[in-house]
Amino acid sequence: MKDFEQQIEQGLRDMPEIPFSESLRWDILEAAHALGAPQASDGRHQSKRGRWRGKWQSFGVSAAGLGVAAAVVAGILVNHHAPQPAATMATIPADEIGLKPAQGLQVVGQPWYDSGTSPTIYATVKNTSSQPINKTQVYSVMWLGKSDNPLKGWSLVLADGPTEADRGPLQPGHTATWHFTLNVAGAHREILGNPPHVKFFVAGQSGHQMPEPVVTWNLAPITSEFISRTVTGDPNGLQYVRVIYKITNTGSKPLSINDFWGIDCFPDHNRPIHNWDDPGVTRYVDHPNVGKGTSKVIAPGQTIEVYFNWHVPSGISWVADEKPQVLFVQP
Amino acid sequence: MRGLLASDGRQPMNQFQQQNIEQLDEWMRHYGADVLNVAYSYVRNYAQAQDIVQDVFLRAFTKMDTFRGQSSVRTWLLSITANRSKDLLRSWTAKHVTVEEQVELGETGDTPEKTVVDRLEHSELWEAVSQLPVKYREVVVLFYLRELSGQEIAEILGATEQNIRTRLHRARGMLKEILTQRGWTHEGL
Numbered sequence: 001m002k003d004f005e006q007q008i009e010q011g012l013r014d015m016p017e018i019p020f021s022e023s024l025r026w027d028i029l030e031a032a033h034a035l036g037a038p039q040a041s042d043g044r045h046q047s048k049r050g051r052w053r054g055k056w057q058s059f060g061v062s063a064a065g066l067g068v069a070a071a072v073v074a075g076i077l078v079n080h081h082a083p084q085p086a087a088t089m090a091t092i093p094a095d096e097i098g099l100k101p102a103q104g105l106q107v108v109g110q111p112w113y114d115s116g117t118s119p120t121i122y123a124t125v126k127n128t129s130s131q132p133i134n135k136t137q138v139y140s141v142m143w144l145g146k147s148d149n150p151l152k153g154w155s156l157v158l159a160d161g162p163t164e165a166d167r168g169p170l171q172p173g174h175t176a177t178w179h180f181t182l183n184v185a186g187a188h189r190e191i192l193g194n195p196p197h198v199k200f201f202v203a204g205q206s207g208h209q210m211p212e213p214v215v216t217w218n219l220a221p222i223t224s225e226f227i228s229r230t231v232t233g234d235p236n237g238l239q240y241v242r243v244i245y246k247i248t249n250t251g252s253k254p255l256s257i258n259d260f261w262g263i264d265c266f267p268d269h270n271r272p273i274h275n276w277d278d279p280g281v282t283r284y285v286d287h288p289n290v291g292k293g294t295s296k297v298i299a300p301g302q303t304i305e306v307y308f309n310w311h312v313p314s315g316i317s318w319v320a321d322e323k324p325q326v327l328f329v330q331p
Numbered sequence: 332m333r334g335l336l337a338s339d340g341r342q343p344m345n346q347f348q349q350q351n352i353e354q355l356d357e358w359m360r361h362y363g364a365d366v367l368n369v370a371y372s373y374v375r376n377y378a379q380a381q382d383i384v385q386d387v388f389l390r391a392f393t394k395m396d397t398f399r400g401q402s403s404v405r406t407w408l409l410s411i412t413a414n415r416s417k418d419l420l421r422s423w424t425a426k427h428v429t430v431e432e433q434v435e436l437g438e439t440g441d442t443p444e445k446t447v448v449d450r451l452e453h454s455e456l457w458e459a460v461s462q463l464p465v466k467y468r469e470v471v472v473l474f475y476l477r478e479l480s481g482q483e484i485a486e487i488l489g490a491t492e493q494n495i496r497t498r499l500h501r502a503r504g505m506l507k508e509i510l511t512q513r514g515w516t517h518e519g520l
Contacts (some may be wrong), residue, residue, distance in 0.1 A: 008506055011456045012475035018371055018380075018447045020363030025356070028385050032355050032392045146443060254352060295353040 096216040102200040104129025111196040123198040132169035135161035144194040151331040220260035220328035221251030249298040260330040372472040373416035467502035
């Protein structure tokens with residue numbers, strides 16, 4: 001038995017640590033920014049409205065037909081095809097994107113995970129509608145974290161909808177187990193201590209006229225320019241895609257790359273992307289990375305180069321052909 | 332580094348200012364939790380601890396050019412933290428906001444910060460640490476909770492290493508006495 005004092009010491013060392021919150025950090029950064037560059041008397045602020053509407057519309061006309069959908073955090077998942085709904089007038093404010101909840105899909109109970117060598121998140125999903133639901137008609141948002149806001153999660157994934165055991169559409173009244181295997185390694189495994197959440201949304205509806213309810217995500221005040229895409233690895237095995245963008249902080253506050261997410265969208269067979277959640281789009285999600293020696297904080301007006309590393313499963317060839325588009329969202 | 336163009340009507344920051352902001356952010360990422368937890372150990376009030384943290388980092392930001400690197404950034408920041416916390420403990424404010432703090436925390440929802448604060452405040456060991464006089468409590472927190480060496484603690488508190496060792500020894504004895512009086516046993520821990 002340990003000495004009493006030793007046990008006291010161990011108890012002290014095991015005391016929980018109050019986390020240093022992002023909101024506190026930002027309060028301080030803002031205060032420091034104000035000290036370093038005094039606020040002008042008119043307090044003008046650049047409006048974010050109009051920025052992303054124009055950006056996405058410049059991608060071109062809606063891609064009719066088939067496509068791929070899904071994504072990862074630092075991992076994988078891809079594929080499938082579904083008809084594209086007809087485009088209607090956008091009603092989502094241009095500084096937000098809209099997500100339409102898939103009301104016909106009910107997550108039964110709490111999602112759970114198996115934290116084995118390949119940690120996998122599971123959720124039991126029931127089709128409560130009267131129609132079969134194809135996995136491409138919906139997309140899933142999975143995150144690990146204590147917050148109900150996916151954008152505040154430790155990891156964020158946009159992936160497929162559920163399927164039956166035979167990979168076919170989920171029939172009315174049927175229940176299936178949706179799952180997603182995370183590619184987390186080393187120190188990042190600590191994120192598995194956070195509760196998993198899974199929600200489903202209707203694909204191809206963002207920016208379209210749609211009835212409530214709608215979940216909106218804020219766009220980060222960032223513009224971007226595609227620089228390059230490099231594919232390495234074995235086309236028959238795991239491929240790695242590095243996509244480089246130049247991004248500019250168009251807001252009035254410093255932005256850390258850890259405070260926003262990039263949704264990197266690959267079109268299907270070079271069809272133009274109409275919207276980020278089109279069924280024909282493959283979406284990867286992660287915080288951007290910067291090179292060594294580059295600050296992770298982007299000052300207002302500053303432009304820096306960032307990159308994403310995506311892992312792509314074997315048998316996927318489009319990554320070498322398709323030019324991606326990126327949008328940035330923030331809590 | 333590229334030039335900066337402020338778009339909100341502020342004066343553009345120069346390169347030096349921008350570098351300092353980036354440096355500040357790095358310090359917060361590395362030492363924010365140290366500063367927050369040490370501040371909280373002094374004042375046991377989360378809102379006040381946050382105020383101290385803000386004060387510490389803004390002081391460090393404005394005095395960045397005076398930091399010569401004789402000590403580590405961590406000990407420098409914690410030295411400011413200890414001094415600011417003791418200033419606040421001596422002030423009128425610290426003696427008059429405890430009840431407000433409880434109300435405020437109760438209304439903030441289940442944040443990770445609140446969860447940990449709740450856990451701490453329900454820990455009998457933490458309660459025992461909190462009963463120690465400040466001069467003993469601070470060495471216990473810095474040594475065990477922040478895992479600093481005797482030499483680092485001596486730098487932070489402006490004392491000799493021998494003095495810190497003595498305080499730590501006495502603090503352990505006091506903790507043992509407090510916990511024993513409460514009926515704690517080996518198994519209780």
